[in-house]
Amino acid sequence: MSLAEETYLGIDIGGTKTNIGLVDAKGTVLTQKKTATSIKSGPQWAEENIQSIIEDTKEVVATLSDNQQIRSIGIGVPGTVNWDLGKVVFAPNLHWRNIPIRDIFASVFGVPVFVGQDTQAAAWGEFLYGAGQGLQDIACITIGTGIGCGLVISGHLYRGHFGTAGEIGHTVVEKEGLPCNCGRNGCMEVYASGTAILNRFKVAVEAGQKTSILEHRQLDELTTFDIFAGAEAHDLLAQEIIGSAVEYLSMALTNLINLFGPEAVILSGGIGEQRALYVEPLIQRTYARIYSILVDKIKITPAKLGANAPLIGAAMLFRDAPHQGNKGKGDLSC
Ligand SMILES: [Zn+2]
Numbered sequence: 001m002s003l004a005e006e007t008y009l010g011i012d013i014g015g016t017k018t019n020i021g022l023v024d025a026k027g028t029v030l031t032q033k034k035t036a037t038s039i040k041s042g043p044q045w046a047e048e049n050i051q052s053i054i055e056d057t058k059e060v061v062a063t064l065s066d067n068q069q070i071r072s073i074g075i076g077v078p079g080t081v082n083w084d085l086g087k088v089v090f091a092p093n094l095h096w097r098n099i100p101i102r103d104i105f106a107s108v109f110g111v112p113v114f115v116g117q118d119t120q121a122a123a124w125g126e127f128l129y130g131a132g133q134g135l136q137d138i139a140c141i142t143i144g145t146g147i148g149c150g151l152v153i154s155g156h157l158y159r160g161h162f163g164t165a166g167e168i169g170h171t172v173v174e175k176e177g178l179p180c181n182c183g184r185n186g187c188m189e190v191y192a193s194g195t196a197i198l199n200r201f202k203v204a205v206e207a208g209q210k211t212s213i214l215e216h217r218q219l220d221e222l223t224t225f226d227i228f229a230g231a232e233a234h235d236l237l238a239q240e241i242i243g244s245a246v247e248y249l250s251m252a253l254t255n256l257i258n259l260f261g262p263e264a265v266i267l268s269g270g271i272g273e274q275r276a277l278y279v280e281p282l283i284q285r286t287y288a289r290i291y292s293i294l295v296d297k298i299k300i301t302p303a304k305l306g307a308n309a310p311l312i313g314a315a316m317l318f319r320d321a322p323h324q325g326n327k328g329k330g331d332l333s334c
Contacts, residue, residue, distance in 0.1 A: 004069040009109075011057060011075045012118060013037060013092035018053055019307070020060045021313035022070075027129030029308055030065045037094070046096050054108055060097035061109070072112045073105055076121035076310040078146075080164055086115045089163070092177060092181060093145075093209030098314065114318035118142070119166060120157055120304075123150020124320070125313025126266050130304035130318045137262045141168065142269040142310075143278075146181075147189040147249065150313075151260065156323050169193065170257060171246050191248040194224040194271045200241050201227050211237040224271070231277050242277055250285035257290045257298060268303035275302065 007030065007085055008115065012019040014037060021032030035056050037049065060261050063068065070222040079091025086102020088094075105113045116124075123132075123140035132138040132152065140150045147169035169189030170182050177186025190196050205219060213222070213230035230238035253265060265286075267279055283300045305312055 002073075006066065006071045007068045007122055008315035008319060009057070009060065009070050009073045009111075009179055010121075010313075011053065011073065011310040012121065012310040012314055013053065013075065013077050013094070014118065018056065019311045020053075020057050021311050021315070022060060022068075022306070026077070027125070027312050027316070029312065031060060032262065032308075032311065033060050034318040041201065042285055046099060049094070050099070050101070050104060052062055054105070057105075057109070069111070070111050073109060073116065074104065074115065074121065074314035074317035075101060075115045076118035076314035076317075077101070077115060078118045079293060080162075081115050081117050082163060083114070083159065086113065088115065108171055110320050114321060115159075116314060116317050117148070117150070117163070117166075119148030119160075120150040120159065120312075120315035121311075122268055122305075122309040122314060122319065123152055123166075123266075124157055124312065125305050125309040125311070126268065127152045127155075127305050127313075128192045128316060128320075129312060130309060131266045131301050132264060135263045138264045138266055139166075139256055139260060139262045140266040140268055140309075141249075141253070141269040141272075143249070143267065144196045144269040145193060147193050147252075149256070151262075153260075153262075171252050171255065173251055177314075187245070188248055188252040192245040192252070197245050197271075198222060198224045200207050200244070201238065204237055209237050213238060228274055228277055239277075243281070246278060246285060250282055250289060252298070253282070253286045254289040257286070257294065261294070262298065264301060266301055266303050268305075268309050270307070272303060273306075285290055 008023045019034050022030040077088050080089040088096045088099040088101050102115050104112045105154045119142045122142050126132045126140045136155050138152045142148045149166035149168040151166050162306035168188045172186045173188045178190045179185050180187035180190045212235045227238045232244050
């Protein structure tokens with residue numbers, strides 16, 4: 001009789017979608033299920049929403065064959081996490097504060113559970129099995145509704161003393177700039193994220209700027225992808241706003257590269273799939289800005305694992321716990 005095949009369960013809880021899957025030791029996703037994250041939005045519904053993720057996770061677990069066994073569960077969350085306590089400190093888009101998610105899942109599934117920030121999980125996935133394979137020092141940027149970053153330094157995730165390292169979306173690029181969800185002004189993600197591109201397009205149209213996109217669509221129905229489609233069809237306003245987003249992110253990437261000096265910067269997330277209009281110009285602009293002697297050395301490259309990066313990385317968080325960075329004890333409970 002052969003030994004049970006070890007399998008790792010990853011849960012990537014996003015602001016709108018949750019991706020749950022079984023991953024083998026080589027990083028291959030064996031089964032997965034995607035669902036809507038929040039049935040109801042608001043802090044009072046946190047418990048109910050977590051219960052629904054537990055039910056979906058049970059369905060994925062039920063697909064295990066007799067010779068497969070779950071070794072651990074890893075959960076990626078869009079917010080600040082206390083890894084030592086397995087607690088979500090603050091996830092603004094989910095309205096979660098101080099949720100002891102590790103203990104909740106461990107009591108239901110009876111296996112070890114590790115909780116990390118989704119962007120850090122994505123970086124770990126790309127480091128192990130994606131564009132960061134074989135490297136030691138990487139920054140993995142997730143560009144989607146917001147913009148986040150996971151840092152791997154000397155083969156270990158770097159979380160910062162309070163677990164907040166990598167908040168590149170909230171680095172300031174405009175003095176007294178646009179307001180951000182974080183409560184501050186001028187943050188990079190309000191100029192460069194998918195949400196920012198859509199919002200800035202709407203503001204420009206409302207201010208009277210012309211666009212061909214609205215010949216077939218209503219302004220309030222537009223999505224970020226309509227703006228990209230418009231830019232592809234040579235709409236000048238869409239091209240200008242995407243070009244401006246690229247400029248802002250390239251400034252933040254330049255600062256990150258000059259500060260940390262990584263081997264590679266990996267570009268991930270939904271907007272990271274927009275190669276011709278966003279990723280390629282971003283790579284060119286960043287090479288044109290970084291400290292000149294780094295230009296021929298550093299690799300700035302698209303991610304390889306696509307939308308599964310945080311799921312795969314999260315699944316391996318417990319297995320790789322000794323590499324999960326400094327044991328910062330800064331307690332951010334709020
Ligand atoms: Zn901010």
